[in-house]
Amino acid sequence: MSSFDKLTHHFQSISNLQHAYSMLSWDNASVMPSGGAEARSNAIAELSTLIHQKMTSPALEELFSEVEANDTINSASVREMKRQWSQATVLPEDLVRAKSIAGTKCEHAWRTQRGDNDWAGFEKNWAEVVKLSQEEAQIRAQAKNTSPYDAMLDLYEPGTTSESLELVFNDVKSWLPLLIDQVIEKQAFELVTLPQGHYPREKQKALGLDVMKLLQFDFEHGRLDESVHPFCGGVPSDVRITTRYDESEFIQSLMGIVHETGHARYEQGLPKSLAGLPAGEARSMGIHESQSLFFEMQIGRSNPFIAHLARLAEQHFGSSNSQQFSQDNFQKLYTRVKKDFIRVDADELTYPAHVILRYEIERDLINGKIKYTDVPELWNQKMQQYMGLSTEGNFKNGCMQDIHWTDGAFGYFPSYTLGAMYAAQFMAAMRKNIDVDSVIVSGDLTPIFSWLSDNIWSKGSLLTTDELVKQATGETLNPAHFKDHLRNRYL
Amino acid sequence: MSSFDKLTHHFQSISNLQHAYSMLSWDNASVMPSGGAEARSNAIAELSTLIHQKMTSPALEELFSEVEANDTINSASVREMKRQWSQATVLPEDLVRAKSIAGTKCEHAWRTQRGDNDWAGFEKNWAEVVKLSQEEAQIRAQAKNTSPYDAMLDLYEPGTTSESLELVFNDVKSWLPLLIDQVIEKQAFELVTLPQGHYPREKQKALGLDVMKLLQFDFEHGRLDESVHPFCGGVPSDVRITTRYDESEFIQSLMGIVHETGHARYEQGLPKSLAGLPAGEARSMGIHESQSLFFEMQIGRSNPFIAHLARLAEQHFGSSNSQQFSQDNFQKLYTRVKKDFIRVDADELTYPAHVILRYEIERDLINGKIKYTDVPELWNQKMQQYMGLSTEGNFKNGCMQDIHWTDGAFGYFPSYTLGAMYAAQFMAAMRKNIDVDSVIVSGDLTPIFSWLSDNIWSKGSLLTTDELVKQATGETLNPAHFKDHLRNRYL
Ligand SMILES: [Zn+2]
Ligand SMILES: [Zn+2]
Numbered sequence: 001m002s003s004f005d006k007l008t009h010h011f012q013s014i015s016n017l018q019h020a021y022s023m024l025s026w027d028n029a030s031v032m033p034s035g036g037a038e039a040r041s042n043a044i045a046e047l048s049t050l051i052h053q054k055m056t057s058p059a060l061e062e063l064f065s066e067v068e069a070n071d072t073i074n075s076a077s078v079r080e081m082k083r084q085w086s087q088a089t090v091l092p093e094d095l096v097r098a099k100s101i102a103g104t105k106c107e108h109a110w111r112t113q114r115g116d117n118d119w120a121g122f123e124k125n126w127a128e129v130v131k132l133s134q135e136e137a138q139i140r141a142q143a144k145n146t147s148p149y150d151a152m153l154d155l156y157e158p159g160t161t162s163e164s165l166e167l168v169f170n171d172v173k174s175w176l177p178l179l180i181d182q183v184i185e186k187q188a189f190e191l192v193t194l195p196q197g198h199y200p201r202e203k204q205k206a207l208g209l210d211v212m213k214l215l216q217f218d219f220e221h222g223r224l225d226e227s228v229h230p231f232c233g234g235v236p237s238d239v240r241i242t243t244r245y246d247e248s249e250f251i252q253s254l255m256g257i258v259h260e261t262g263h264a265r266y267e268q269g270l271p272k273s274l275a276g277l278p279a280g281e282a283r284s285m286g287i288h289e290s291q292s293l294f295f296e297m298q299i300g301r302s303n304p305f306i307a308h309l310a311r312l313a314e315q316h317f318g319s320s321n322s323q324q325f326s327q328d329n330f331q332k333l334y335t336r337v338k339k340d341f342i343r344v345d346a347d348e349l350t351y352p353a354h355v356i357l358r359y360e361i362e363r364d365l366i367n368g369k370i371k372y373t374d375v376p377e378l379w380n381q382k383m384q385q386y387m388g389l390s391t392e393g394n395f396k397n398g399c400m401q402d403i404h405w406t407d408g409a410f411g412y413f414p415s416y417t418l419g420a421m422y423a424a425q426f427m428a429a430m431r432k433n434i435d436v437d438s439v440i441v442s443g444d445l446t447p448i449f450s451w452l453s454d455n456i457w458s459k460g461s462l463l464t465t466d467e468l469v470k471q472a473t474g475e476t477l478n479p480a481h482f483k484d485h486l487r488n489r490y491l
Numbered sequence: 492m493s494s495f496d497k498l499t500h501h502f503q504s505i506s507n508l509q510h511a512y513s514m515l516s517w518d519n520a521s522v523m524p525s526g527g528a529e530a531r532s533n534a535i536a537e538l539s540t541l542i543h544q545k546m547t548s549p550a551l552e553e554l555f556s557e558v559e560a561n562d563t564i565n566s567a568s569v570r571e572m573k574r575q576w577s578q579a580t581v582l583p584e585d586l587v588r589a590k591s592i593a594g595t596k597c598e599h600a601w602r603t604q605r606g607d608n609d610w611a612g613f614e615k616n617w618a619e620v621v622k623l624s625q626e627e628a629q630i631r632a633q634a635k636n637t638s639p640y641d642a643m644l645d646l647y648e649p650g651t652t653s654e655s656l657e658l659v660f661n662d663v664k665s666w667l668p669l670l671i672d673q674v675i676e677k678q679a680f681e682l683v684t685l686p687q688g689h690y691p692r693e694k695q696k697a698l699g700l701d702v703m704k705l706l707q708f709d710f711e712h713g714r715l716d717e718s719v720h721p722f723c724g725g726v727p728s729d730v731r732i733t734t735r736y737d738e739s740e741f742i743q744s745l746m747g748i749v750h751e752t753g754h755a756r757y758e759q760g761l762p763k764s765l766a767g768l769p770a771g772e773a774r775s776m777g778i779h780e781s782q783s784l785f786f787e788m789q790i791g792r793s794n795p796f797i798a799h800l801a802r803l804a805e806q807h808f809g810s811s812n813s814q815q816f817s818q819d820n821f822q823k824l825y826t827r828v829k830k831d832f833i834r835v836d837a838d839e840l841t842y843p844a845h846v847i848l849r850y851e852i853e854r855d856l857i858n859g860k861i862k863y864t865d866v867p868e869l870w871n872q873k874m875q876q877y878m879g880l881s882t883e884g885n886f887k888n889g890c891m892q893d894i895h896w897t898d899g900a901f902g903y904f905p906s907y908t909l910g911a912m913y914a915a916q917f918m919a920a921m922r923k924n925i926d927v928d929s930v931i932v933s934g935d936l937t938p939i940f941s942w943l944s945d946n947i948w949s950k951g952s953l954l955t956t957d958e959l960v961k962q963a964t965g966e967t968l969n970p971a972h973f974k975d976h977l978r979n980r981y982l
Contacts, residue, residue: 221526
C-alpha cells in the first residue's frame with residue numbers, strides 16, 4: 001500500500017468513528033431518554049479519545065513525510081488531512097483535557113447562572129476557560145506564526161485573518177448603523193400580525209416536510225426530528241436536522257427548518273468520491289453558514305418564496321383570518337427589524353452588529369489586550385454604540401447570553417456574518433445566469449440548487465475558501481454584495 | 492492501579508464501544524433512511540473490529556494471570572471477563588473474518604431465496620457457512636474439551652450441555668405430542684373472532700404504551716419505536732424496544748410489546764454497580780428469554796392480565812362489536828393451538844416441538860454426524876413425526892424459514908425453550924409466596940416485579956445459571972413445572 005493509500009485508509013477509519021460520534025450526539029439531543037445520559041457521555045468520551053488518538057497517531061508524521069500526491073485532488077486531500085492532523089497534534093494532551101473539563105464545568109453552571117444573571121458566579125469558572133483558551137491560542141499561534149486570535153480563527157475559517165476580517169467588518173460598520181435606523185423608521189407604521197392560534201406539532205411537522213420537499217431535501221439521505229436546540233447533524237449520507245415546535249407560534253420554527261435544510265443540502269451535496277476524507281468535508285464554518293443563510297435569507301425571505309410559505313401554511317392550518325396568512329403579512333413578519341439584546345433572535349439586519357461586537361471583544365481577550373473582567377463593561381459600551389442599548393448590570397441579556405464562550409469556542413462568531421456575506425455574493429453571481437425569482441415562483445428550484453451544487457457543495461474542501469469564492473463569483477469576499485442585498489430588501 | 496482495576500477499566504472501555512455499536516444498530520433498524528446504509532455498515536464494522544481488538548488485547552492474558560479477586564463479587568466479575576475474553580481469543584482472526592463474510596453473503600441471498608423456495612441456490616452459500624461453523628465448533632471444543640456442538644451451545648447457554656438438554660427435551664417429547672392433540676381436540680369447536688377493523692398506528696402505539704406502563708417499563712431508561720423485526724436493543728440504562736404495526740390487526744403486535752417489555756425490564760433491572768462489566772450483563776440467552784416469556788406467557792396470557800388487555804384495547808379502539816373485545820374472546824385468541832409450519836408464528840404449546848426439531852438437526856450437523864444436504868429430508872421426517880406435517884419440497888416453510896442458520900448461529904435455538912421452561916419454574920416458585928392472580932387483578936404488579944428483580948434481574952451474571960435457578964426456585968431446571976403450566980392452562 002502506498003503512503004497515500006495508508007493515509008486514506010487511516011482517515012476513513014477516523015471518519016467511521018466520527019460517524020458513531022455524530023449519530024450518538026444526534027440521538028442524545030433528539031430521542032434519548034434522560035436516564036441514558038451517563039452511559040452515553042461515557043461512550044461519547046470513549047469515542048472522542050479514540051478519535052484524538054487516531055488523529056495524533058505517531059505513524060502519521062512519517063506517512064506525511066513520505067507521501068507523494070500525483071494530482072490536484074490527491075494533493076488537496078493530503079493538504080486537508082495534514083491540516084486536521086496538525087491542529088490535533090500541536091496541543092499537549094494535558095491542555096486538551098484541562099480545557100475540556102473546565103469548559104464542561106463552566107457551560108454546565110452557566111445553564112442556571114444565566115437565568116440568575118449571576119456574573120459573579122460565572123466569572124469564577126470562566127476565568128479558567130479564558131486562561132486555558134489563551135494558552136491554546138498561544139501554542140497554536142507559535143506553530144502557525146500568527147497572532148493568538150488568528151490561530152483560533154483558523155480552526156473555523158482556514159485562511160481568514162483578523163486583518164482580512166476587519167477590512168470587511170469595518171466596511172459594514174461604516175454603513176450598517178445608519179441603515180438600521182432608516183429601516184426602523186420606514187417600518188415604524190407598518191401593520192404586522194403574528195398568526196394567533198393553536199398549531200399542533202404534527203401539523204407543523206407536515207408543513208415543515210412540505211417546505212423541505214420544495215427545497216429538495218433528500219429524504220433517502222436524511223431525516224427531520226426534534227430537539228431543544230435545532231441543529232444539523234449526522235453524516236453526509238444521512239443528515240439529521242432538528243427543529244423545535246412551539247404550538248402557539250409556527251413562524252420561527254418554519255424558517256428554522258429552511259435554515260437547517262440549507263446546512264443539510266450542503267452536507268448531502270458533498271463529493272461522494274471523497275466520502276470519509278477531510279477533503280470531502282465542508283470547507284469552513286463560514287461557508288457552511290453561507291449555505292444555511294442562502295436558504296434562509298436569499299431564498300427563504302425572498303418575496304416569491306414567502307408566497308410559497310404563506311400558501312403552504314394556509315393549506316396546513318386553514319385560516320380563520322386570511323390577512324394573517326397573506327403573502328404581504330408573511331413578508332413583513334419575516335423582514336421586521338428591531339434593535340434588541342439577543343443575537344439568536346436578531347433579524348437579518350441587526351445580526352452583523354451582534355457578531356462584530358463579539359468579534360472585537362474576543363479578539364482582544366484572546367490576544368491578551370483585555371482581561372475577562374473587562375468584558376461586561378466593553379459589551380455595554382459597544383451595545384450602546386452599535387444599537388443604542390445599555391446592558392449595564394444586565395449580564396443575562398448581555399455577555400452571558402451565548403453558549404460559545406462558556407466552553408472556549410473563541411473564533412467562531414465571525415463565521416455567522418462571513419456566511420451572510422458569502423451568501424449575498426453567491427446570489428449576486430447566480431443572478432447573472434439565472435432568473436432566480438422566476439425559478440422560485442415556478443416551484444421547481446432545481447437551477448438554483450444545481451448552481452450551488454456545481455460551485456459549492458461538490459467542491460468539498462478541494463479548494464481554499466478564497467479559491468472557492470473566486471471560482472464561484474469571480475472575486476474574493478466583497479461586502480458590497482451584502483450591502484446591496486440589504487438595501488434592496490429593506491429600503 | 493491493581494490488575495483487577497486495570498481489567499475493570501479495560502472492560503468498561505469495551506462496553507463504551509458496545510454502547511455505540513448497540514445504538515447504531517437500533518438506529519439502523521428503526522430510524523435510519525435507506526441511503527445511510529453504506530456509511531453505517533462501515534461504521535459498525537469499524538466498531539466491531541475495535542471491540543474484537545480490545546477483547547483480544549495481548550495485555551489481558553498477563554492481567555488475568557496476575558489478578559487476585561478478594562470477594563465473591565470480584566471473583567464472579569473476573570470469571571465473566573475471562574469467559575468473554577477466552578471466547579474471543581480462541582478463534583483465529585482469519586476464521587472470524589471468513590465466517591462473517593460467508594454468513595453475511597448467505598443471509599443476504601437468503602432474503603430473496605426463501606421467498607423463491609430456492610434450496611439449490613441457498614445450499615451453495617450455506618455449504619461454506621456450515622463448513623466454517625464446524626471449524627469454529629471444533630476449535631472451541633478443543634479448548635473446552637467438549638463436543639463441537641456443546642462448545643457452540645456454551646456461547647449462548649454457559650454451563651448447558653447436550654446431555655443436560657436432552658434430559659429435559661426427551662421429557663418434553665414424551666408428553667407434548669399427545670398434549671397438543673388433546674388441546675386441539677378440545678378447542679375444535681370453540682368460537683374465536685379476530686377483531687376486524689382499521690387500527691391506526693398512533694392508536695396502537697398509545698395502547699402499547701399503556702400496556703408497557705402496566706408492566707412498569709421505565710421510560711426514563713428506554714423507548715418504544717418501530718422496526719420491521721421487533722427486538723430489544725440499546726443498553727441497560729437506555730433500552731430500546733421495537734414493534735411492528737399492522738393496521739388491520741393489533742392482537743399480535745400487542746403481545747409482541749409485552750414480550751419485548753420482558754426483555755427490557757431484565758436489562759433495566761441489571762445491577763447498576765456492575766454497569767459496563769461482563770458480570771453486570773444478562774446471564775444467558777435462555778434466562779433472557781425466560782424473562783420475555785415470563786411477561787408474555789406467564790403474566791401476559793394469564794386470565795387476569797388478558798382482562799386488562801381487553802379493557803385497554805376497548806378503551807383505545809372503542810368497539811362496534813363488544814364480543815370481539817371481550818375477555819373471553821381475547822383469552823381464546825391468545826391461547827389458540829394449531830399445528831403449523833412456522834416457528835415464529837407458533838403458539839405456546841407447539842413452539843417447543845419446533846425448537847427440539849431444530850436442536851436435533853443442528854447438533855448432528857455441527858458434530859459432523861449428518862451433512863448439510865441431509866437437512867431438508869430430516870426436517871421433513873421430524874415435522875411429520877412431531878406435528879404430522881410434511882415439508883417435502885417446501886423449503887420456504889421448512890428448513891429455510893429461520894435467519895439463525897444463515898449466518899451460522901448454531902446453538903441458539905435451545906434458548907427459546909429453555910426460556911419457556913425457566914419462566915414456568917420461576918412462576919411456580921413465585922406462587923409459593925405471592926398470590927399472583929390477585930396481584931395482576933389489582934393492576935399494581937409490583938410484587939411480581941420485585942420477586943423477579945430480587946431473584947433474577949439484580950443478579951446479572953454473578954451466579955452461574957444453575958446457581959441462579961436454584962437460589963430462585965430451590966432446584967435446578969425441572970421441566971415438570973412447564974408441563975404443569977401447560978396442562979393447567981390448556982386442558
Ligand atoms: Zn446555521
Ligand atoms: Zn425474545
